[in-house]
């Protein structure tokens with residue numbers, strides 16, 4: 203079996219804005235000796251209960267602080283069999299109101315293009331183009347990276363402050379359809395979110411009126427990332443291939459399991475994102491819609507059993523893909539190598555082959 207990990211990140215702290223965490227700690231934590239001291243204090247001195255979580259956060263920073271993307275890639279590759287393939291998702295955070303980014307998106311892309319060309323990595327890497335509708339020249343950038351630099355798809359991250367149906371993305375979607383290129387989008391609540399100003403344009407949500415009590419940036423991600431936004435995208439581009447990453451996210455899986463659904467009082471807005479994505483796939487109206495289990499599968503105890511049941515569904519089984527969200531998952535307890543091992547044993551080889559090889563190949567357009 204050839205494994206495709208459809209969702210990893212290799213960007214480093216050089217690609218992260220300087221006010222990502224804020225409170226003036228970003229620059230401090232980028233200095234390795236200071237990180238070392240903080241890490242030592244966390245491990246040895248402070249006995250508080252959240253130490254575990256902070257430990258994992260430091261591990262996350264440890265990887266993000268590597269000097270280049272090749273070093274990050276080497277870590278994740280070391281966990282997998284040699285012929286494993288990786289979809290690499292860069293991030294363009296320059297427009298998210300989190301300050302200055304020292305290494306621009308072009309540099310982040312160029313580094314990935316160089317890696318693709320190395321004989322050692324040939325055929326193993328599937329980098330996507332990070333696109334933000336607020337950046338000028340995204341179509342030209344996409345065409346160049348796809349046609350000349352070995353890029354294989356398009357990545358968007360609406361939580362950074364835009365809707366996926368933003369018309370400025372239309373030319374890129376059009377190009378993706380014409381060339382059968384897959385789109386990957388972040389689709390769980392939270393994640394990295396915009397710290398930019400909340401303007402009138404943002405308040406005009408196409409599905410639900412923004413609740414004035416929820417104008418905090420943290421909650422805006424719910425509006426930007428809502429799975430139902432993609433109905434609007436599919437209305438215009440029914441042939442666009444889109445993967446809604448994280449299958450709604452672990453919190454929404456918990457909600458699906460624990461909160462009863464009342465058809466009399468519940469609205470679209472109350473629906474768990476797992477249900478939204480599942481219903482969209484099962485409706486048959488969106489034959490090019492995919493989802494991946496990255497992050498969600500690692501952060502929740504029951505997730506593998508639920509996935510096992512979903513994989514019995516003939517509508518869902520061809521649409522779910524394996525991915526981990528490396529190195530974001532370094533914050534979680536289950537480590538990168540343990541996950542696929544455990545997952546294979548829970549869902550069985552046949553289902554694992556579907557999510558890790560057959561479905562990704564169809565999504566990535568590999569014969």
Ligand SMILES: [Zn+2]
Pocket residue numbers: 209211291527530
């Ligand atoms: Zn991710």
